[in-house]
Amino acid sequence: MPQNAIVETRKLTKVYRDFWGRQKKTALRALNMEVRQGEIFGLLGPNGSGKTTTIKLLLGLLYPTDGEAFVFGQPAADVVKNERIGYLPEESYLYRFLNAEETLDFYGRLFDLPSAKRRTRAQELIEKVGLKADRKRTLREYSKGMRQRIGLAQALINDPDLVILDEPTSGLDPLGARWMKDLIRDLRTLGKTVIMCSHRLEDVQDVCDRIAILNDGELQAYGEVQTLLQDHRRVELRASDLQLTDELRRELEEVLRKHGGKLDTIGHPTTTLEDYFLRIVEESKAHPGRRFLPGAESRQRGEGGSTSRIAEKR
C-alpha cells in the first residue's frame, strides 16, 4: 500500500450470485485504485456502474468475490477499521422514532464514546448542521434535507479520518447543497479524507481533487479533476473592463489568425444558475419584504421587459 494511501483496492471484483451460487451480475470488475490522505475523491458513473458496490465493499457491507480492499492498511471486512470511518448513506437510513440528540447519542455509544464526550460532540454537530431548533423533534418529522443533515452529523460523531459520502447532496436544495459542499471542503481543510459518489457532476467538479469514473463495473477514467477536464485544443481568454464592440472582435480575430487559431465565440460570460440563485436568496434575506418579480421595475417605469428587477412588496 503506498505510503499516503488511505484506501487501496487491488483487482477488486464483486459478482452477485443467487441462493444456489449461480452468477447473476458482475457489479465490479478488477478495480484498482487508491485514495490518498487528505483528498476529496469522487466516484462517478451512471446507475449500476458499481459506485455504491465499491463503497459497500470498502465498508465491509459486502464481501469481495475476488481481489482485495484495504482501508487504513486493514482488510475492508475488519470491523476495527470502522473506528476511523464516518459513513453517510445515500438515503439517510436512521431510526425515525429517535430525535436528533438521541440519534447522535446512539451512534456515539456504538463508537464506545463516554457519556460526556457524546453529549459535547452531539451538541457541536447539531449546531454545525443547523438543527439546533429541531433537535427534540423525531426524525420522522424531518424533511429529506434535514435528515441528510442529521445523517452527516452521525457520520462525523467519531471525528473520523475518512468520511464516505454516498450522494451527499441528494435531496438538498441549492442552499443545502452549497452548505454540504462547503462542509466537505472544510473537512479537507481539517486534514480528513473524503470519498464521495454523486450523480451531480457539477458538485463533484466543484469539490473533488481526484475522481474515478466507472461504467458497467469497470474503471474508465481515474486521476486529478483538473488534468482530466483540461481541453488542450482550446484556449480560454478572460478580460475585464472592456466594451464588446465589433472593432474589438475584428482585432481579436486578426491576432488569433496570426497565431494559427480562430475565434469561436465572444460575449459576456454567464454565471452558474446556482450562484445566481444563491445571490438572490442572500439578497432576499438581507432585504426582508422585497420580492424578485419579472419586470417589476419596468412596470414601475411604465416599460415592458423581461429582466429581473427588485420590487417593493406592498
Next chain:
Amino acid sequence: MLASPQREQGYRSPLARAAGRQGFVGYFMFAVMTFDRDPMRLQDVPAELFLWVQTAGGWAAFGAVMWLAVYYTRLREEDRTRIPAWQRTLFTVSLLVSFAGYLGYFGLIAASYTILKNPASVEKYKSWILTLAGAGGLVAVGVPFLRGLPPLRLRRIGALAKLSFKEAIRKKVLYAFSALLLVFLFGSWFIPYKPEYQVRNYVGIIYWVMTKLLLIAAIVLAAFSIPTDIRQQTMHTITTKPVERFEILLGRFLGFTALMTLVLLLMTSLSLVYVVRGVDKEAAEESLKARDPQYGELRFENTGDAQKGTNIGREWDYRSYITAANPNQEPQFAVWSFRNVPSALAERDTVRCEFAFDIFRQTKGFENRGVSCTFEFQTAQFVSSDKDGYNTDRSRWMTKSNLFVQKDIDEWLNGYRTRLESKANRPSEGELNALVEAKRARLTKNKLEAVGSPSYRLSDSAIDDELAEEYGYYVVPAKDITDYHTMFIDVPGGLFRNAQRKPIPSAAGSGGRAAIETRVSVTKQSVTQYVGMAKYDLYWRLDDPARGGDAAAFTLNFYKGAFGLWLRLCLVIGLATALSTYLSGVISMIVAALLFSGGGAIGYIQSIGQGTAAGGGPMEALVRLANRQIALIPLEDGTSKTLAEGGDIGFRWLIRRVLDLIPDVDRYDLTTYVGEGFNIPLTHLAFDLGALVLYLLPWIVLGYFLLKGREIAAPT
C-alpha cells in the same frame, strides 16, 4: 414436565373451552400436584449435561461439516490464511475426533448385533462415545465462537438494547397489552364462585391471557427487528460503525427481554392485585397459600408389584389403587418413605401431613361418609414388635383422664428406661439419663398442687407426642377420605424427635431405612372400596401452617410463577432473534412459533420418535391403511411388516433429530403450582433457567455465525 391435569366431567365456561388444555373449571383436582415425570433433582444434572453435549455436539458437528462444504470451499486463499493456524488445526482435530466417535458408535452397534450378539452389552459405551463425538463437535464450533467474544463491548450492546426498547415503546407495541384490561373488567363473569376453585380459576385465566399476549408480542418483535433493519437499511448505518455483528444479536435479544420483563412485572403485579382482591375471603383462606411439600418415595405392599397397586381399569394409570384385605389375604399398603427429614421439624409441636386421594367405589358405601383408611407413621427406630407395647401404653395413659400422679410418672419413666436399655442401639448411660430426665421434665411440666400427693396434667396430644417420641410410632386408625380433597393429619412432633436419633444398627444395614415411613391402608369398614394414590399425593408440610404468612408466601409464589412465563419469553425472543439473522421476519416468526408449539406436543412427538405411539410411523400407517387394519392390532409377519418397520426406523431417527430442536416448553409452565397453592422450589427455577440457557445457547451460536457471515448489503 407438569402433566395435563386429569380431566373430569364438569361444567366448562367458554373461556375454559378456549383455554384448551389449561381448562379452569372441573378439570383440576383440588390442591394436588400431578407430575408425568419426576421434577429434576441435583443428581440428574450430570446426565442432562451429557445428553446436551451429545445433542448439541451432534448438531455442531453437522454445522461444521456444512460450513466446510458450503462456505469454506468457496473461501479465497487469502481469506483462509486469515484464520490462525492453531485454530485451523484445532478445528480439524476436533472434527476428526467427532467423526471417529460417530464411526465408532455405528461400528459398536454393528458389532453388538453381529459379533457380540448382545446389543445391551454396549449400551454404556455408546453413551460415552456419543458424548466424546459431541464434545469434538462443540470444540470445533465453540472455539471460533469464543474467539469472537473479547471484542464485545457492553456500551454498544446496551445502546442496541436501549434502541430496541425505545423502538417497541415508540411504535406503540405496548398498546397490545391493554387487552389484559378485558380480563380485569370481565374475567369475573366467567369465574364460578365455588371457593375451592376460585383461586385456581383466577390464576389460570390471568396466566393464560398474559402468556398469550406476551408471547405473541415477543415473537413478533424479535422476529421482525433484524430483518426490518436489513430491509430498511438502518443496519448499514450500524454495521459501518465498529459494531460486532454478535452485539447486534445480543442487543436485540436483551432489549426485547428487558422490555418484556418490565411489562411482565407490571402485568404480574396488577394481576396479583386483581386475584387477591377478586377472590372471596373463604377462598382466600382455603387456597391463597404456597405449601412447601416434602415428597417421599412410594411403594406398595401385598399388591404383587412394589411399583403398582391394583389396576382398577382406569385409562390414566398415574395412580395405583389399594383396597382392604379380604379374609385370608394380607392387607395392602401404600408406603411413603421419607429418607431425609429436616431436623427443624422436630422442634414443632405437630407436623402436618397432607394428602389427596382418588376414590374408586365398587359399592355405594355409607351416605356422607368417605372411605376409611388407617394412617401409620413410623420412624427407623420402630420395630413392628413394639406396636403392642405402644397400643397398651396409649390405652393405659389415655384412661388417666389427663391426670397423672407421681406413681404414674415413675412407672412411665421406668418403662421408658427399660425400653431404651433393651434396644439394639442402646444409648450410653449418660445419654440415657439425659433422655429420661428430659422426659421427666416434660411429663411434670403442668403440676397441680394437692395436699399430700402432687398430680400432673397431661393432655391427649401431649400423651400422643410423648408416645410418638418414645416409640417412633403414631397411628390414626380410621380417617375418612373424600374423593380428591386435600386432607391432613397433624402428626406429633415427638415422632420427628425420635427420627433424629441414631438408627437401629441391624435395621440400618446397607441403604438403611427411611427416617420416616407413612403406611396407608384401607380399613375393613370400606372393604369394597379402592383408594388410588400416586407418589405426589401425600407429603409433609415443611412450611408451618400454624405460623401464618400464607398471603406473603402466595405473593412470592405468584411472582415465581411469572418467572416461568419469563423463561418462555426469553425462549421465544432468543429463538426468533437467532432465526431472523438469516430468515425473513415472517418466516422467522412462523418457524419460532412452530418450534414453540411443538414443545406443547413434545410428549406425542417423543412417542413417535421412540416408536411407542400406537400405529407406528408413516410406513406402518400406510400398510394399515392399505390393509384396513386398526392401530391396536399388531401387523402380521411378512414382507410388508418388515418393509414398514424398516422404513419407520429412518423416520423415527428423523423425528428424534427434529425433537432435538423443539424446546421443552411445558417445563416452564409453573401455573399449576401457583393455582394449586404449592410453593415453587428455587431449585426448580434454577434448573429451568439452566435448561433454557442450554437450549438457547446453540441457537444463539448459530445466529452468531449466520449474521457474521452475512453480506448485509447483498441484494435479496
